[in-house]
Amino acid sequence: MERIPILKMGPFLLVTIQVDMHDRLAQTLQDDLAERVVKDGSRGVLIDISSLEVVDSFIGRMLARIASISRILDAETVVVGMQPAVAITLVELGMSLEGVKTALNVEKGMEILQRSLGVETGGDENAHPEN
Amino acid sequence: MLTRRTETVNIALEEDIVRVRQSTRKLAVECGFSLVDQTKMVTAASELARNTFVFGRGGTATLQVIQDGGRTGLRLTFEDQGPGIADIEQAMSDGYTSGQGLGLGLGGAKRLVNEFEIRSKVGEGTTVVITRWK
Numbered sequence: 001m002e003r004i005p006i007l008k009m010g011p012f013l014l015v016t017i018q019v020d021m022h023d024r025l026a027q028t029l030q031d032d033l034a035e036r037v038v039k040d041g042s043r044g045v046l047i048d049i050s051s052l053e054v055v056d057s058f059i060g061r062m063l064a065r066i067a068s069i070s071r072i073l074d075a076e077t078v079v080v081g082m083q084p085a086v087a088i089t090l091v092e093l094g095m096s097l098e099g100v101k102t103a104l105n106v107e108k109g110m111e112i113l114q115r116s117l118g119v120e121t122g123g124d125e126n127a128h129p130e131n
Numbered sequence: 132m133l134t135r136r137t138e139t140v141n142i143a144l145e146e147d148i149v150r151v152r153q154s155t156r157k158l159a160v161e162c163g164f165s166l167v168d169q170t171k172m173v174t175a176a177s178e179l180a181r182n183t184f185v186f187g188r189g190g191t192a193t194l195q196v197i198q199d200g201g202r203t204g205l206r207l208t209f210e211d212q213g214p215g216i217a218d219i220e221q222a223m224s225d226g227y228t229s230g231q232g233l234g235l236g237l238g239g240a241k242r243l244v245n246e247f248e249i250r251s252k253v254g255e256g257t258t259v260v261i262t263r264w265k
Contacts, residue, residue: 022145022149089243092242093174093239094242
């Protein structure tokens with residue numbers, strides 16, 4: 001079965017969507033991510049959509065659901081790399097992706113995830129050596 | 132009004148929604164649409180193709196490059212012989228859903244195009260026509 005690969009990077013999961021997903025593929029990604037968050041004990045999910053030329057209401061909803069599911073499973077989700085034309089279209093479509101953290105690129109997204117870990121382990125001097 | 136080009140995509144499988152998106156993109160590029168306008172048209176096409184597949188139980192998308200006077204446009208017609216829509220006004224409103232999704236399909240698609248037309252008869256099917264001009 002066709003699947004979007006999920007990479008593990010330390011405490012985080014990284015997904016780069018590079019194909020024009022049909023609905024079932026998007027649904028499978030959502031389910032796979034939920035399972036991997038639990039199985040790997042991941043604390044964050046980073047989804048890179050910079051290759052996506054279209055995000056319609058179905059994909060938009062999937063992104064929002066991934067964020068909600070991950071949150072319940074104690075992981076943070078950040079969606080990165082949205083193209084400007086996609087952002088303009090999504091808002092006009094009526095989707096504001098409320099509850100979904102976003103960042104301009106992978107690097108900034110990773111910073112958000114790292115910070116979310118740092119806040120939670122604030123008492124651990126190894127997590128925040130600069131403080 | 133002149134039709135410069137016509138393409139038809141059958142919508143019978145979920146994957147056909149992707150084919151509608153790809154064909155719409157190709158013709159939107161041919162029409163010389165800006166990237167934002169291409170994206171809007173492709174997104175509207177995706178919403179309507181999904182409606183045809185899910186609620187209309189399949190149908191067709193007809194894509195036409197049209198010319199009216201000096202202007203070029205892209206017109207997409209989605210037709211199904213599904214159960215039809217009893218209350219179109221309700222179906223157009225944001226948040227309305229017949230079970231799946233957020234119900235942004237029809238109302239959302241309308242906001243992304245210049246012209247929007249819908250005809251539906253219960254028991255006979257639904258036709259939606261959208262047009263975007265360059």
